[in-house]
Amino acid sequence: MDISKQTSEQRDLLETLKSAIIAMDDEKAKKIAQTIVDKGFDPEPAIKYSIAEGAVEIGVKFDKGEIFLPHLVMAGDLMDEVAKILEKNIDAEKVEKKKVILIATVQGDMHSVGKNLVSTMLKSGGFDVYDMGVDVPSATIIEKAKDLSADMIALSSLLTTTMPYQKEVIEDLEAMGIRDRFKVMIGGGPVTNDYAMEIGADAYGKDAVEALEVAKRVLA
Amino acid sequence: MITLYEIAERTQTGEKVEEKKWDMDFFKTISELVKKYDIKYPGEGCYINMDDDLAERAFQAGIEFLERMGIYCITTRRRVRLSREEILTAVHEAPTEVLMGEGRDRRIWKQRKVNGNEKLNICPGHHTPFTEDLANLVVSNFAQIPRTDFIEGFNFASVDGREIMGPPMEVYASRRQVGWMREGVRKAGRPGLAIVYYPINTRAEDLIGAMDPDHGLRRTDGILLTLLPDLKMEQDMLSAAIVYEEYGSFKLSGSFAIAGGFCGGIEGAIIEGIAKPIACMIAYRDFIHYTGVEHVHMLNGRQILIPGLNWARSVVNQALNRYSHTICMRWVIPTSGPGTNLCLLEGAMQAIEAPINGMNLYAPRQARTTTNRGQTPLEAEWMIEVSDAVIEQGFDRQGANELLEKLTRRLEGEKPLEGYTITECYDLIHHRPLPEYQEAYISVKKELTDMGLKLNF
Numbered sequence: 001m002d003i004s005k006q007t008s009e010q011r012d013l014l015e016t017l018k019s020a021i022i023a024m025d026d027e028k029a030k031k032i033a034q035t036i037v038d039k040g041f042d043p044e045p046a047i048k049y050s051i052a053e054g055a056v057e058i059g060v061k062f063d064k065g066e067i068f069l070p071h072l073v074m075a076g077d078l079m080d081e082v083a084k085i086l087e088k089n090i091d092a093e094k095v096e097k098k099k100v101i102l103i104a105t106v107q108g109d110m111h112s113v114g115k116n117l118v119s120t121m122l123k124s125g126g127f128d129v130y131d132m133g134v135d136v137p138s139a140t141i142i143e144k145a146k147d148l149s150a151d152m153i154a155l156s157s158l159l160t161t162t163m164p165y166q167k168e169v170i171e172d173l174e175a176m177g178i179r180d181r182f183k184v185m186i187g188g189g190p191v192t193n194d195y196a197m198e199i200g201a202d203a204y205g206k207d208a209v210e211a212l213e214v215a216k217r218v219l220a
Numbered sequence: 221m222i223t224l225y226e227i228a229e230r231t232q233t234g235e236k237v238e239e240k241k242w243d244m245d246f247f248k249t250i251s252e253l254v255k256k257y258d259i260k261y262p263g264e265g266c267y268i269n270m271d272d273d274l275a276e277r278a279f280q281a282g283i284e285f286l287e288r289m290g291i292y293c294i295t296t297r298r299r300v301r302l303s304r305e306e307i308l309t310a311v312h313e314a315p316t317e318v319l320m321g322e323g324r325d326r327r328i329w330k331q332r333k334v335n336g337n338e339k340l341n342i343c344p345g346h347h348t349p350f351t352e353d354l355a356n357l358v359v360s361n362f363a364q365i366p367r368t369d370f371i372e373g374f375n376f377a378s379v380d381g382r383e384i385m386g387p388p389m390e391v392y393a394s395r396r397q398v399g400w401m402r403e404g405v406r407k408a409g410r411p412g413l414a415i416v417y418y419p420i421n422t423r424a425e426d427l428i429g430a431m432d433p434d435h436g437l438r439r440t441d442g443i444l445l446t447l448l449p450d451l452k453m454e455q456d457m458l459s460a461a462i463v464y465e466e467y468g469s470f471k472l473s474g475s476f477a478i479a480g481g482f483c484g485g486i487e488g489a490i491i492e493g494i495a496k497p498i499a500c501m502i503a504y505r506d507f508i509h510y511t512g513v514e515h516v517h518m519l520n521g522r523q524i525l526i527p528g529l530n531w532a533r534s535v536v537n538q539a540l541n542r543y544s545h546t547i548c549m550r551w552v553i554p555t556s557g558p559g560t561n562l563c564l565l566e567g568a569m570q571a572i573e574a575p576i577n578g579m580n581l582y583a584p585r586q587a588r589t590t591t592n593r594g595q596t597p598l599e600a601e602w603m604i605e606v607s608d609a610v611i612e613q614g615f616d617r618q619g620a621n622e623l624l625e626k627l628t629r630r631l632e633g634e635k636p637l638e639g640y641t642i643t644e645c646y647d648l649i650h651h652r653p654l655p656e657y658q659e660a661y662i663s664v665k666k667e668l669t670d671m672g673l674k675l676n677f
Contacts, residue, residue: 065517065526069481070247073240108390108421110294113449113481116243117516133239134294160349160375160591161393161420164385190349190375192590207520 001048010041014050021054021082022061024074033085043086047096051079055124062121063209072120079124099219102145103154104132105188106165111158114188117208118154125212127219138168145182151219152202154211157188166191167199174200183218187211221313222306224462227503231455234290234298242292242299243482246450249288250488257281259487259535267530267624268576268617269538279539282494283307291447291499295455302502310502314545318470318507320370322440325405325412327369329508331547332578334538335616340607341580342367343549346374347418347444348585348594350642352400357648359404361597363413364651367604370442371405372472372583373397373418377591384420391429394420398436416442416472427460431467439468445504446474447496450482453503461504473497473506476551479532480516486532489513493536497546510551510582512536521555521588521636524566530624534577541578550574552584552603557639558596558646559657562631564664567599569627571606572673576620581607586639593639596646598653598661609673619672626671 003014013036020029036046058075061067087095101122105115112134123129130148132141145153155166166186173179185203186196196204203218205211237245253259257277269275286307291300316331329341345362355376363371374397378384384393398417405413417430417437427445430437437443443464445457464471477483477492490513497509512533515526533550540546550573554566567584574581584599610620642648645657653661665675 063517065480065485065515068247068479068484069516070244070484073244108386108423110422110448110454113478113516117481159421160377161384161390163377164383168385189588190590207516207522209522 001045001052003045003049006045010045013041014045017046017050017082018054021051021075021078022057024071024078026078029078029082030085033082037085037089043089046086047083051082052126055079055126058124059121059209059212069117069120072124076120076123098126098128099151100128100130100148101152101154101215102130102132102141102148102150103156104136104141105134105156105158106162106169107135107137108165109157109159109162110134111156114158115156118156118187118205118211121208121212122154122215125216127215138165138172141169142172142176146178150182152183152185152215154185154187154205157186157191160190163191163195166201170200185211185214185218221310222302222502224458224465224505227300228458228462230300231293231296231298231453231458234293234300236297237292237299239292239294239297243450246289246482247484247488249285250483250491253281253285253491254487259490261486261528261531264527265625266621267534267628268573268621269531269534270617275535275538275542278490278535279494279543281491282498282539285491286495286499289451291503292450292452293455294448294452300453300503306502307498311498311544314501315507316545316547318547320414320440320442320470321412322438323412325410325414327414329369329547329580331545332541332575332580334541334578335576336578337611339611340575341369342600342604343370343372343416343582344368344597344600345583345595346372347583348589349375349377349591351592352376352379354592354642354648355400356404356407358642359401360407361648361651362600363405363408363410365597365600368410368413370414370416371401372416372444373401375418375420387423387425390421390423390426394426394430395432395436398430398432402435412440414441416444418444422454422456424456424459427456428463431463437469442470442472444472444474445506446472447500447503449478451492451496451499457504465505470508471504471506473500473504473509475500475509476512476514478514478516478519479529486513486528490532490535493532494539497540498544508547508549511540511546511548511579512550514553518555519587524555524562524631524634524636525628530569530573533573537577537579548579549582550579551582552599553587554584555587555636557586557593557637558599558642559640559644559660560637561660561664562634562637563599563639564602564661565627565631565667567603568606568664568668569624571603572610572620572623575607575611576615576617592641592643596642596653597651598646598657602661605675606668606673609675613674623672630667
């Protein structure tokens with residue numbers, strides 16, 4: 001977002017907020033967010049610039065190996081808290097609704113590292129992420145997706161023998177006549193793009209960085 | 221050592237902890253201990269740890285970490301607390317040798333010394349998916365490698381033409397896996413060779429279903445039962461550990477830490493990498509472990525080189541070999557796939573580290589493996605050739621460090637190559653690489669020889 005037309009005071013606040021988010025300085029970031037609210041400034045640039053661009057830079061740092069999964073978690077939580085402060089002054093109806101992604105490791109699979117990386121990356125990337133954990137039955141995933149009115153269902157599988165449950169979710173959505181309501185992205189160690197196409201998934205994410213790029217493209 | 225039943229009880233009675241709190245406490249505690257014990261990467265040019273004090277401090281950090289955190293049972297969402305005494309008892313009471321296999325194929329798998337001069341124990345293959353049509357031809361190819369001490373099973377998507385999905389088919393598949401393994405080792409003329417069952421899934425029935433002294437897993441065979449990353453255990457795995465402990469099979473763990481995850485960077489991963497095999501010994505009675513540190517970007521096939529990774533692995537394995545009874549293995553996992561020169565160069569790097577740091581060798585396999593594309597027998601024979609040469613030529617830590625520096629310079633700027641399926645680069649009928657892969661192998665041998673590791677032609 002272009003902030004050049006903001007006042008110099010506002011630009012300073014926006015840049016400082018962005019830096020505080022990147023540095024994961026909770027106290028500073030929340031203080032600046034509150035200042036923006038108290039001064040009656042439009043909070044939209046803070047959301048679309050400070051938080052959004054801060055998230056991009058955090059993703060780049062993770063990709064470069066400068067920060068790790070726990071930092072993504074902390075950053076995601078901080079961005080949520082900052083957004084809540086900023087949104088106080090926006091009518092609930094006008095708050096731009098984030099796209100919702102439901103993520104889970106499929107039934108029978110206890111592996112979570114990849115899923116956690118993708119989940120936190122998606123959250124840092126500006127999506128509303130609901131993480132259902134591991135070993136989640138297909139029916140449970142679909143019920144939750146319906147409850148949340150999710151935009152995307154992201155499914156992780158690290159075992160060759162649990163990949164069929166990714167296919168099962170898609171088949172169940174089709175059988176229920178609601179396949180078109182959700183985009184489905186799959187990923188995990190043995191999963192390939194070919195397999196994603198074979199089972200009718202909408203997208204494949206090779207790793208957390210790619211999953212974020214793909215989610216942004218598919219849900220644009 | 222604390223009994224498995226005591227562990228079982230603690231998974232039911234331990235303090236309730238939400239998983240997110242465990243994960244963030246994990247990171248916070250490890251970060252504190254990295255500072256407390258001054259664990260710091262010395263910087264570029266350091267691939268093998270030369271600082272013995274650091275290895276000792278790292279070991280103490282690992283013990284304190286396990287004492288403070290315990291193990292997390294994801295089934296019951298409870299913490300399994302361990303006292304310092306229980307941890308140190310495990311460290312010292314675990315065996316330094318494991319007997320496996322039977323008849324003329326009986327082997328002793330041993331703990332190694334740092335910079336030891338005995339040739340290493342070898343598991344040459346699997347832990348990667350193959351299709352069932354290749355099943356026992358692949359197994360017999362790997363089993364016929366003379367230095368093979370045990371061979372691990374593999375995963376697959378269908379059996380007898382049926383998709384494997386759900387517990388009944390998983391259990392059936394577990395029995396077929398071991399059945400194919402036994403047929404494959406017999407075809408290689410090694411009927412008594414130890415087989416390690418690679419879990420089709422981690423449900424208790426899938427783990428125990430493979431047990432069968434006549435047609436499946438024998439008492440002289442083994443099974444892979446491992447903690448998840450971040451010191452997380454499952455009750456199903458513990459159930460299987462209890463059964464196999466009585467049955468008599470040996471157990472393996474996948475005990476490397478993953479830098480980039482909740483352990484943080486490579487320094488934090490060192491601490492988890494030391495704590496984890498000890499935790500596996502206690503939780504599941506695993507006595508052979510693939511140890512060290514890997515990185516999320518490497519395991520995802522994004523990057524070949526990660527600064528400090530070799531050094532971190534070195535610290536972990538030196539610490540475990542000096543201060544505990546941990547039988548370590550180096551899982552050779554190149555980011556490039558089989559059939560490529562980069563796969564062999566990356567494998568060489570890891571095979572050089574192994575004898576220097578006191579590690580046996582385990583199942584070379586592409587990091588981001590997919591069906592039929594993970595490995596060929598050549599990578600296994602290559603890792604044996606390289607590690608034997610390092611031992612025979614008397615490389616010490618400094619010499620190995622210089623060799624790894626040269627290999628690093630060689631690999632700089634390279635991107636991981638996808639590689640080929642096993643049948644695209646290897647002749648399973650005649651047990652030899654296809655001509656192009658053979659050429660790549662000779663070329664890489666020449667490169668290594670020019671770098672200072674004399675290899676036979």
